[in-house]
Amino acid sequence: MKPSYAIIGCGRVGTSLARQLSAAGYQPAGFSSRTRDSAIQAAKAAGKEEAVYDNSWEASENAGVVFITTPDHSIAPACQLISENRGFQENAVVLHCSGALSSGMLSAARDCGAVIGSMHPLQSFAAVTESNPFAGIKVAIEGDAAAVDCAWKIAVDLGADPFNIRTDGKTLYHAAAVVASNYLVTLMRLSFELLQASGVPEREAYGVLKPLISGTLNNIERVGIPDALTGPIARGDVDTVSDHLSALRQLSETAADLYTRLGQATIEIGTAKGSLPTDAAAQLSRLFSKHIR
Template identity: 30%
Template sequence: MRVGFVGAGKVGCSLGKYLAEQKTQVSGYYSKSPQSARDAAEFTKSNAFETLEAVIEESDILFLTVPDGQIAPVWEKIKKYPIHGKMICHCSGSLSSKIFYDIEKTGATGFSIHPLLAVSNRHESYSEIPKALFTIEGSPQGIEAMEAFCREKNLQVQRIAADVKTRYHGAAVMASNLVLGLLACAQSELEQCGFTQENAKKALEPLVTGNVERYLQTSAVDALTGPIERADVQTVERHLHTFRDLHARIYRDLSLEVLEIAKGKHPHRDYHQLYEILEEK
């Protein structure tokens, strides 16, 4: 199978490099930026195509690694070419394969294939791809073949339904981007206590890594400690009186979620007072 890419950014470069190292024939890249296509081609030892038609012709599987807002316009162009028997994929987390709404008329198959991975560097992130789970959904007549291709390339694959893509992507955002927002809140509060930025990060490191490691090894219920878990009403009240505005709202809302975890850990513990103070507006 020859694999080509429309778009030569971080995801396209990373996936292309990984597939090339898995002995896949990477045909190359087409991009609105010819320089980006040349850079990606050099990185993956493949070709930089000057036209969309050329990369389509030279590829059996075509990945659209472009911004979400460009997937539909690119598809409108692709479907005008002979693509019978080809597999057309995009890598959006929130959009489904339904964006290829009339693909069955072309004789091609369409898929969304998304890595649960923060792809932050176009020349380094490929090394983290083996750790990532790829979710896949798409044309029923080709889904098993696409899954087989992914597994042949040593990718972890999970099939999902098209209508849950938005929820799935939102969950991924919670676990990655929003965690950074929460850490920034904690760091800001520590800086108000006199910590330097660097010392605040050092102080938070064992808390963050310890909790994440325990969660991954066991469960949220088993990993949970702290004032919510032990129903320490006075401490929680002091926190709520100390934090202001956005940080207070974040503390209150996340504490309500943690309270549900605490109830699972201690079903007979009385959390009634905590509910009352956390639900106050």
């Protein structure tokens, strides 16, 4: 039989979990949030409106699995409060969903004999949706062995694809996710701005770039890095890069700085690919150094 669960912190992730855990056959035991309204929404999504509690330790005390899905900075204090009020069952599994923080944030739960872990859905939850946001996504799991086992089963039951992350690797793991997701948005904005300055209407920017972006992702999947790198740095076309930098400086210092820093890192990839001649790599390196502010 699947364990019962409680949700402490009923926002986007907590309420999504409530809906999908109940749909997967887990028994809702209690819901508590900073405001009663949010707890009610989660309880409704879980199909157990009567399981709303004003005190977090009352929501958690009958649950086999307790999810603390408050904002990151409130996870440890929320866990501490429940522990002080003896709100964790002995052998309960206590989990949080932060990507950046480790299960260590939940150490107060051990005072009650609970086991602790973290279970990070590698997905952006902008809102609570009817459809299952966990289906097909990766979920990074670490913590006490019993907590890892339990989180793994939950992730599979939610339709996700779990994997183990080292406890001391979580900060860098999360930085990797920020680079791949958030900084991709930053790069796309820069590219849209440059296209617009070149005369392409703003509304057409994404459509113009989409086949290029998809092709690059396909190449990374097919041949990997460094072989997926193409373009002037991979070819050692120093004059083209120099022209880019001059044009960018006139347009925006920030754009030129970003291009310079990323260009420096790209030299290493061109060299590793074997397509960038040594003398061109040295010239590019000098060119970028002149532009570093």
